[in-house]
Amino acid sequence: MIDLKLERQIELLEILAKGCKKHPAYRAMRKATEKCEECVYIWQARVELNALENDL
Numbered sequence: 001m002i003d004l005k006l007e008r009q010i011e012l013l014e015i016l017a018k019g020c021k022k023h024p025a026y027r028a029m030r031k032a033t034e035k036c037e038e039c040v041y042i043w044q045a046r047v048e049l050n051a052l053e054n055d056l
């Protein structure tokens, strides 16, 4: 289970590291505007990552 969690965390970190092509300045420090799907996707990755970290 721990390994699966770690794998998911790495996946999410990669999504965050790549960022949005249209908005390279967006670092998911606050909620994305719903206008850009890619930013919303990154924001969701951030939320899930935080949830995983808090669940350790």
Ligand SMILES: [Zn+2]
Binding pocket: 020, 021, 022, 023, 026, 036, 037, 038, 039
């Ligand atoms: Zn964007």
